[in-house]
Amino acid sequence: MIQFFVERVKFSLVGKKLLKKWIAQIIEARDKECGEINVIFVSDGYILQLNQKTLGHNFFTDIITFDYTEGQIVNGDLYISADTVFANSLKYKQTYEMEICRVIIHGILHMIGEDDLTLVQQKKMRAAENAALKKLSVESIKCILKNDR
DSSP: OEEEEEESSOOOBOOHHHHHHHHHHHHHHTTOEEEEEEEEEEOHHHHHHHIIIIIOOOSOOSEEEEEOOBTTEEEEEEEEEHHHHHHHHHHTTOOHHHHHHHHHHHHHHHHTTOOOSSHHHHHHHHHHHHHHHTTSOHHHHHTSBOOOO
């Protein structure tokens, strides 16, 4: 089961059904099963505090993935800073919706075994993100958020 939550940030997600179907499709394409996945949208302050407390990092990030996958069952929590994703959308000249989708699938890819520590892994991760994003139409992506920004 995939669930979405919002903590201490102004954020409105309207395309939950579409995102759930897409995430499950990506997981199943890797011969895995979708278990319990929580996607939690938070503020920069919240993610900084979480980053400091759990990873010992004193910087902002767009996502922190807690992977609880057991065998073929994909489980985990994705903490996504809606603030940082918005800033990154401007920086990389992407729509906010597209950047949200990229970050979500980035976390899912971590849970299904992808990593991005080396340059080779980063290229593979980006290719996997792009392949996953191609499964969503531009019209679908535009319908994911009620963009208040």
